[in-house]
Amino acid sequence: MRIAQLFLMAIIFGLLWFALHHRSSTEARAFRRIAFLGLTVLIILAVLFPGALTDIANTFGIGRGADLVIYLVAIGLLFFSVSTYLKFGDMDRRMTLLARHIALLESKGDIGRIDPDELPKV
Amino acid sequence: MTNTEDSSILRENNDTVIVVPVFSESQVIASVISDLSQYFPNIYCVDDGSPDGSGEIAKKAGAHVVWHPMNFGQGAAIQTGIEAGLENPEIKYFVTFDGDGQHSPIDALEMIRTLRTGEVDVVFGSRFLDERTELTAAKRIVLKTAISYTNALTGLKLTDAHNGLRAFNRKVAEYVNLQQNGMAHATEIVNQISKGGFQYCERPVHIVYTDYSKAKGQSLWNSVNILFDLILR
Numbered sequence: 001m002r003i004a005q006l007f008l009m010a011i012i013f014g015l016l017w018f019a020l021h022h023r024s025s026t027e028a029r030a031f032r033r034i035a036f037l038g039l040t041v042l043i044i045l046a047v048l049f050p051g052a053l054t055d056i057a058n059t060f061g062i063g064r065g066a067d068l069v070i071y072l073v074a075i076g077l078l079f080f081s082v083s084t085y086l087k088f089g090d091m092d093r094r095m096t097l098l099a100r101h102i103a104l105l106e107s108k109g110d111i112g113r114i115d116p117d118e119l120p121k122v
Numbered sequence: 123m124t125n126t127e128d129s130s131i132l133r134e135n136n137d138t139v140i141v142v143p144v145f146s147e148s149q150v151i152a153s154v155i156s157d158l159s160q161y162f163p164n165i166y167c168v169d170d171g172s173p174d175g176s177g178e179i180a181k182k183a184g185a186h187v188v189w190h191p192m193n194f195g196q197g198a199a200i201q202t203g204i205e206a207g208l209e210n211p212e213i214k215y216f217v218t219f220d221g222d223g224q225h226s227p228i229d230a231l232e233m234i235r236t237l238r239t240g241e242v243d244v245v246f247g248s249r250f251l252d253e254r255t256e257l258t259a260a261k262r263i264v265l266k267t268a269i270s271y272t273n274a275l276t277g278l279k280l281t282d283a284h285n286g287l288r289a290f291n292r293k294v295a296e297y298v299n300l301q302q303n304g305m306a307h308a309t310e311i312v313n314q315i316s317k318g319g320f321q322y323c324e325r326p327v328h329i330v331y332t333d334y335s336k337a338k339g340q341s342l343w344n345s346v347n348i349l350f351d352l353i354l355r
C-alpha cells in the first residue's frame with residue numbers, strides 16, 4: 001500500500017470518527033469552519049498554481065494533482081453527508097420531544113383512567 | 123363469555139393501558155379498538171399525524187387519543203403513549219399493540235396475566251414459539267437475521283424481533299426512553315430493557331397477516347433502513 005492510500009484512509013476514518021463523536025460540540029463547529037476555509041484556500045491555490053498541486057500529489061505518491069483534488073473532494077463530501085445525516089437526526093429528535101410535549105399538554109383531561117364507577121357493575 | 127365475566131375483566135384491567143400507535147389505519151382502527159375494549163377499558167391511541175382521520179375514528183370507537191401534530195414514526199408514537207399512561211399513577215401495566223389489526227387482544231390479555239404474577243417485568247410476544255403464524259420464507263429469514271443481531275447486541279435471548287406486541291410493568295415504562303422514531307425502536311426497546319436488567323419472558327402470539335396488514339406492513343427493504351438507523355445515530 002502506498003503512503004497516499006494509508007494517509008487518505010486515515011483521514012477518512014478519522015473524519016468519520018470525529019463526525020460521530022463530536023457532533024454539535026464547539027470543537028466540531030470550529031473544525032468544520034477550519035476545514036471550509038482550508039478547502040477554499042486550497043482550491044484558490046490549485047487554480048493559481050496547477051503545477052504545484054501535482055508536485056504535492058507526487059510527494060504523497062499520487063500521480064496527478066487532479067487526482068488529489070478528487071480524493072479530497074470525495075472525503076469532504078463523505079464528511080458532509082455524514083454530519084448532515086446526523087444533524088438531521090438530532091433535529092428530528094428535538095422536534096419529536098417538542099411535539100410530544102405539545103401532544104401530551106393538549107390531551108390533558110382527555111386521557112385518563114376510566115372512572116371505576118363508569119365501568120359496568122359486576 | 124357472559125356479560126358478567128366481561129365486566130369483571132374490564133375492572134381487573136383498569137390498571138392497564140393499551141398503547142396503540144396509529145398512522146392511517148382508518149379502515150381497520152375502529153374494529154381494533156372495539157375488539158380491545160372487550161377486555162381493556164384504557165386504550166390510548168397515538169395518532170401519528172394520520173391524514174385520513176384515523177384519530178377521530180379511534181376516538182369515536184372509544185379510545186383516548188393523543189395527537190401528534192405531524193408524522194414522526196411508530197417509535198415516537200409508542201413513547202408518547204407510554205408517557206401519557208405514566209401520567210396516571212393508577213396505571214401499573216402497559217401493552218404496545220399495533221393499530222393494523224394483526225395482533226390479538228386475547229394474546230395481550232394473557233401477557234398481562236403473566237405480568238400480574240410479578241415474576242417478570244416484561245413479556246415479549248413471539249410469532250416463532252408456535253406454528254400459528256404463517257410467514258413467507260423471505261420474511262422469516264429477515265426476522266431471524268434481525269433477532270440474531272438484536273440478541274448479539276443486547277445479550278438477551280429472544281426468538282422474535284420487531285414484534286409490536288409487548289407488555290411491561292410501570293417500572294419498565296419509567297425506564298424506557300425511545301429515541302428511535304422509526305422502526306428501529308423495536309431493537310432499541312429490547313436494548314434498554316437489557317440495560318435495565320429487567321426480568322423478561324416470551325409468550326407465543328398469533329400474528330394475522332391480512333391483505334390489509336400485508337399491504338400496510340413493513341417492506342423488507344426497510345430492514346436496511348433500520349440497520350442504518352441503529353448503527354449511525
